[in-house]
Amino acid sequence: MIEELLVFGRTGQVARELARRGGHARFLGREDANLTDPAACAAVIREARPAAVINAAAWTAVDKAEAEPGAARSVNAQAPAAMAGACAALGVPFLTVSTDYVFDGSGVQPRREGDATGPLGTYGATKLEGERAVAAEGGQWAVIRTSWVFSAHGANFVRTMLRLGAERERLTIVADQIGGPTPAADIAAALLEMAAQMRADPGRGGLYHFAGTPDVSWADFARAIFARSGLTPEVVDIPTADYPTPARRPLNSRLDCSAIERDFGISRPDWRAGLDAVLKELNA
Numbered sequence: 001m002i003e004e005l006l007v008f009g010r011t012g013q014v015a016r017e018l019a020r021r022g023g024h025a026r027f028l029g030r031e032d033a034n035l036t037d038p039a040a041c042a043a044v045i046r047e048a049r050p051a052a053v054i055n056a057a058a059w060t061a062v063d064k065a066e067a068e069p070g071a072a073r074s075v076n077a078q079a080p081a082a083m084a085g086a087c088a089a090l091g092v093p094f095l096t097v098s099t100d101y102v103f104d105g106s107g108v109q110p111r112r113e114g115d116a117t118g119p120l121g122t123y124g125a126t127k128l129e130g131e132r133a134v135a136a137e138g139g140q141w142a143v144i145r146t147s148w149v150f151s152a153h154g155a156n157f158v159r160t161m162l163r164l165g166a167e168r169e170r171l172t173i174v175a176d177q178i179g180g181p182t183p184a185a186d187i188a189a190a191l192l193e194m195a196a197q198m199r200a201d202p203g204r205g206g207l208y209h210f211a212g213t214p215d216v217s218w219a220d221f222a223r224a225i226f227a228r229s230g231l232t233p234e235v236v237d238i239p240t241a242d243y244p245t246p247a248r249r250p251l252n253s254r255l256d257c258s259a260i261e262r263d264f265g266i267s268r269p270d271w272r273a274g275l276d277a278v279l280k281e282l283n284a
Contacts, residue, residue, distance in 0.1 A: 005195065006048050008033060008041065008083065009056035013151040014097060017188035018056060026050070028057075035059075035075040038082035045086035052195045053087050055080055055096035056188075058127075062101070063246040065122040076126035081133035088139025093198040093205065095191055100147040100179060100211070102128040105250020108178075110215075112256045113145075113207045121247035131207065142194050142205045144187065144260075147253045148212070148221075150274070151184035152281040161222050162282070165231035175219035175237035179253025180211030183274030190266050197264055204263070209255035212271030224272065229279055 009015030010029035019027055026048065033044045035057055045053055058076055059065060065072035080096050087094035101124030102117045119125040131143050150156040164171055190210050198204045216224070219237045226233060240249060257268045 004051040006045065006050035006053045007056055008035070008054070011154075012056055012058070013149055013154040013156065013184035014187050014191070015056040016153055017151060017185045018054065018191065020185075021188060021192060035079040036071060038074065038079040041079050042082040042086040045083060045090070049090060050092060052093045052199055053083060053095070054191050054195060055083055055094070056191075058097065059123070062121065062123040065126065066246045069122045069126070072122055073126045073129065076123070077129035077133055080130045081137060084134040084137040084139060084141055087141070088137045091139070093140045093142070093195055094134065095142045095144070095195055095198075096130070096134060097187065097191075098127045098131050098143050098145045099124065100145060100253040100255055101250060102131065102145065103250055103252070105177075105252045107252055108254070109252075110254035110256035111209070111252070113209055113259055120250060123247060135207075140198060140202055140205050142198060143207045144190065144194075144210045145208070145255060146182050146187055146210050147179045147255060148181040149184050149187065150181055150278065152278045157181070157218070157221065158225055158275065158278060161225045162229060162231070165226050165229070165233045168233055170234045170236060171222065172236045172238045172242070173219040173222045174240050174243050175217045176239050177249055177251050177253065178215055178217050180213055180215050180255060180268070181221055181271040181275075182210070182212040183269055183271060183278065185277070186212070186269035186274060190260070193266055194264055206263075208260040208263070209257045210260050210266065211255040211257060211268065212274065213268040215254050224275065228275060
């Protein structure tokens with residue numbers, strides 16, 4: 001890990017995986033730097049004068065964002081912008097995580113970084129605003145758009161399926177949303193590798209996609225979780241229309257990840273291997 005790395009986030013999935021990788025890093029929880037106070041986040045960076053900054057904190061409550069757009073915007077857009085500005089002033093790399101929700105989910109082709117955006121809800125809109133604000137600060141920055149994050153901790157689809165699969169004999173799961181489940185451990189590893197390369201070469205950075213492979217539906221992802229965990233509930237495919245939520249979800253969450261491999265040598269992780277590792281950890 002880079003020495004004197006400053007990480008916003010302590011308890012989230014990616015932050016916890018970053019902490020596992022050791023090294024000299026300082027992790028900031030809400031009590032240290034609340035992302036609803038962007039100026040305070042920038043002040044922490046100016047005081048710490050780190051070698052690089054990773055923002056692993058975010059407003060990820062997709063449906064709740066519809067009811068609290070101001071708070072979501074502060075955390076997902078204004079705080080990262082303030083962090084990026086502070087990093088630009090110090091001349092250090094800033095990295096943050098975004099989402100496939102910046103797209104409208106139409107079509108079936110994997111989305112590239114330069115493709116037209118069109119978020120369907122507040123969460124995606126605030127993350128897109130954050131991406132643009134970070135780039136506008138003019139420093140050395142990198143944004144990773146990812147999808148369907150899972151790990152052995154926190155609230156995620158794998159943990160939910162394990163709980164429901166043990167409680168129920170039959171589950172109805174959306175089958176027309178397709179994307180790449182992404183292990184938080186691999187996101188953390190990618191961020192650290194990018195940060196190291198960016199430190200070595202001030203010309204590196206930009207917007208990148210990073211998601212697990214192969215692309216799969218939520219229903220088939222659930223089937224894989226059950227098959228690998230030994231649970232046996234019946235999975236019944238349903239369309240998104242039969243599972244209404246306050247915020248609309250993109251149907252096509254496929255991401256073209258060729259740019260990050262080309263520029264940083266980082267390949268798409270196989271989520272099946274990541275799932276096996278998570279199940280092993282939970283069983284332990």
